[in-house]
Amino acid sequence: MALLTRIRGPRDLDRLSPEQLDQLADEIRTFLVDAVSKTGGHLGPNLGVVELTIALHRVFDSPKDKVLWDTGHQSYVHKLLTGRQDFSKLKMKGGLSGYPSQAESEHDVIENSHASTVLGWADGLAKANEVLRKDDHVVAVIGDGALTGGMAWEALNNIAAAKDRPLVIVVNDNERSYAPTIGGLANHLATLRTTDGYERFLARGKDILERTPVVGKPLYETLHGAKKGLKDFIAPQGMFEDLGLKYVGPIDGHDIEALESALTRAKRFGGPVIVHCLTEKGRGYQPALQDEADRFHAVGKIHPDTGLPISSSGADWTGVFADEMVALGKERADIVAITAAMLQPVGLDKFAKAFPDRVFDVGIAEQHAAVSAAGLATGGLHPVFAVYATFLNRAFDQVLMDVALHKCGVTFVLDRAGVTGTDGASHNGMWDMSILQVVPGLRLAAPRDADQVRAQLREAVEVTDAPTVVRFSKGAVGPAVPALRRVGGMDVLREPGADRPDVLLVSVGALAPMCLEIADLLDRHGISTTVVDPRWVKPVDEALAPLAEQHRVVVTVEDNSRVGGVGSAVAQALRDAGVDVPLRDFGIPPRFLDHASRGEVMAEIGLTAPDIARQVTGLVSRLDGRFEASTQAVEPARD
Numbered sequence: 001m002a003l004l005t006r007i008r009g010p011r012d013l014d015r016l017s018p019e020q021l022d023q024l025a026d027e028i029r030t031f032l033v034d035a036v037s038k039t040g041g042h043l044g045p046n047l048g049v050v051e052l053t054i055a056l057h058r059v060f061d062s063p064k065d066k067v068l069w070d071t072g073h074q075s076y077v078h079k080l081l082t083g084r085q086d087f088s089k090l091k092m093k094g095g096l097s098g099y100p101s102q103a104e105s106e107h108d109v110i111e112n113s114h115a116s117t118v119l120g121w122a123d124g125l126a127k128a129n130e131v132l133r134k135d136d137h138v139v140a141v142i143g144d145g146a147l148t149g150g151m152a153w154e155a156l157n158n159i160a161a162a163k164d165r166p167l168v169i170v171v172n173d174n175e176r177s178y179a180p181t182i183g184g185l186a187n188h189l190a191t192l193r194t195t196d197g198y199e200r201f202l203a204r205g206k207d208i209l210e211r212t213p214v215v216g217k218p219l220y221e222t223l224h225g226a227k228k229g230l231k232d233f234i235a236p237q238g239m240f241e242d243l244g245l246k247y248v249g250p251i252d253g254h255d256i257e258a259l260e261s262a263l264t265r266a267k268r269f270g271g272p273v274i275v276h277c278l279t280e281k282g283r284g285y286q287p288a289l290q291d292e293a294d295r296f297h298a299v300g301k302i303h304p305d306t307g308l309p310i311s312s313s314g315a316d317w318t319g320v321f322a323d324e325m326v327a328l329g330k331e332r333a334d335i336v337a338i339t340a341a342m343l344q345p346v347g348l349d350k351f352a353k354a355f356p357d358r359v360f361d362v363g364i365a366e367q368h369a370a371v372s373a374a375g376l377a378t379g380g381l382h383p384v385f386a387v388y389a390t391f392l393n394r395a396f397d398q399v400l401m402d403v404a405l406h407k408c409g410v411t412f413v414l415d416r417a418g419v420t421g422t423d424g425a426s427h428n429g430m431w432d433m434s435i436l437q438v439v440p441g442l443r444l445a446a447p448r449d450a451d452q453v454r455a456q457l458r459e460a461v462e463v464t465d466a467p468t469v470v471r472f473s474k475g476a477v478g479p480a481v482p483a484l485r486r487v488g489g490m491d492v493l494r495e496p497g498a499d500r501p502d503v504l505l506v507s508v509g510a511l512a513p514m515c516l517e518i519a520d521l522l523d524r525h526g527i528s529t530t531v532v533d534p535r536w537v538k539p540v541d542e543a544l545a546p547l548a549e550q551h552r553v554v555v556t557v558e559d560n561s562r563v564g565g566v567g568s569a570v571a572q573a574l575r576d577a578g579v580d581v582p583l584r585d586f587g588i589p590p591r592f593l594d595h596a597s598r599g600e601v602m603a604e605i606g607l608t609a610p611d612i613a614r615q616v617t618g619l620v621s622r623l624d625g626r627f628e629a630s631t632q633a634v635e636p637a638r639d
């Protein structure tokens with residue numbers, strides 16, 4: 001790492017020779033494989049942008065110039081070149097974030113990790129430069145996958161309209177999101193990729209053309225003068241230029257010299273310009289290149305030599321869903337699946353293999369996925385849209401106005417719900433149960449174990465006149481949590497050992513084992529507890545209020561924001577039913593949570609059995625005190 005360790009900031013790149021730059025690129029790849037194999041992280045995307053990042057930081061002057069990354073997962077090389085080379089705790093508590101982070105560096109302008117936002121940011125920053133008469137440059141790097149998101153096109157529509165507002169858009173085209181990028185845009189990029197376009201034609205022939213005079217001028221200048229007509233003659237430039245954006249490319253994204261030349265021209269252009277760079281995801285690392293599924297998009301800890309995972313985790317929630325979808329698909333020909341560019345991560349790859357004609361990858365387009373699902377349902381099918389909980393945030397209006405208002409039978413399967421931890425604030429699935437509470441008719445299931453995932457998915461796809469949601473956690477699924485009996489639609493998981501129970505503990509989803517542990521701890525303090533799993537947390541089960549009435553305190557525990565979540569809904573249902581039992585809701589505080597392991601985050605926010613048991617014990621003793629105090633106060637009066 002002779003060169004890399006000497007790079008403290010982007011300007012240290014300026015003095016390196018072309019040979020040294022190539023050596024630096026090699027060192028960076030070695031560093032990435034070595035570091036990320038120890039911690040896990042986004043290996044494939046970063047291996048693909050090594051030369052591009054070097055070139056960007058040589059041509060532009062960050063942080064004066066703003067370099068933005070969409071989605072943000074490929075910013076590791078940028079981190080390495082901007083003074084952050086300690087990757088030993090990548091994505092861990094106290095270590096580097098897996099995404100751009102303002103707290104880490106002045107070179108990180110935005111903190112992003114939800115895709116397709118960067119062109120909007122760039123548009124705003126470029127407009128601010130114009131209004132404030134600043135000459136800083138704005139550069140937005142966007143992948144071919146992120147470019148499938150509708151927000152990117154809303155931004156392009158604005159960007160293209162201002163011909164004199166400088167903005168450099170680098171399209172990092174590696175032909176893949178996780179899997180190969182799909183759709184008309186992907187096809188168009190493929191055409192541009194293989195076309196010997198105008199730029200390339202001119203660049204290749206420049207020497208000859210400059211030496212060839214035509215009517216007193218070199219042919220090169222003559223051709224430049226002819227511009228558009230000539231371009232169309234050589235190769236249609238397609239939609240970027242038709243939109244009004246200057247197109248430069250395609251450029252070999254692993255050739256630093258070619259990249260610098262293209263970026264320098266783009267920087268001088270004085271208007272919006274697209275620089276189309278061709279890169280290879282997983283470049284230089286055989287295990288990644290051989291991984292057809294996702295080119296090591298995001299790995300756990302791996303053996304650096306083989307790329308094999310260090311430990312294979314047991315059955316996970318996603319896998320349970322994946323298998324049940326295949327079973328359902330065999331039973332019902334009307335069930336179809338939708339993914340927003342995450343076929344494998346959400347477990348729909350098995351369904352796709354079994355029923356290739358019944359799965360739709362819509363690109364990184366959650367809003368469109370929801371509306372398209374409404375169309376599929378109206379057309380007579382039952383769509384299951386499997387998506388990470390945090391990414392459904394994007395499609396709230398579509399769930400409300402298209403799916404729910406139209407009473408469409410669409411099932412949303414929310415993977416990675418609750419605290420996910422290491423991906424930081426943006427990836428925790430902690431808002432779904434709040435935002436979805438307000439959707440009329442929507443029913444939401446939070447299965448507590450694998451059996452319940454299967455059972456509740458089946459119940460969900462039976463619903464034909466409303467949206468249904470099934471949400472589950474990230475990672476390994478725990479052992480089955482048996483029910484003792486059913487009250488209404490709810491499972492009683494633990495009966496109180498007393499005639500007059502103290503606490504009704506309402507457990508949400510995967511937190512069932514923790515709630516049983518809380519009940520055991522309370523038992524040791526003489527507090528008797530019923531633990532109930534409502535299974536369907538929206539609407540609140542009608543049997544809950546009568547059950548609550550038999551207890552002295554209701555406690556809800558959920559891995560969702562405390563604001564507007566299940567606890568709030570239960571409190572409202574009890575009020576509506578005229579049940580006056582004190583309620584204490586435990587959930588995630590309404591703040592953005594720093595990256596750390598799931599366990600560390602849960603401990604930090606007090607979502608652990610000992611923490612909750614301590615607080616409930618305090619609450620019950622305070623109630624006891626109040627009861628005794630009011631008895632004492634009343635007694636003298638009676639005398």
Ligand SMILES: Cc1ncc(C[n+]2csc(CCOP(=O)(O)OP(=O)(O)O)c2C)c(N)n1
Pocket residue numbers: 045070071073074113114115142143144145146147172174176177178181281297340341342364366391394
């Ligand atoms: C709104 C949203 N949906 C889904 C994702 C998950 N996701 C992260 S990266 C990625 C693929 C990005 O592809 P591309 O932009 O081409 O970048 P590459 O990894 O190929 O470099 C997806 C789907 C996300 N981050 N944000």
Ligand SMILES: CC(=O)[C@@H](O)[C@H](O)COP(=O)(O)O
Pocket residue numbers: 071073113114297298345416423474
């Ligand atoms: C950048 C992004 O949004 C995804 O790549 C995400 O980080 C993957 O998360 P999982 O590792 O939980 O699949």
Ligand SMILES: [Mg+2]
Pocket residue numbers: 143144145146172173174175176177181
């Ligand atoms: Mg890509």
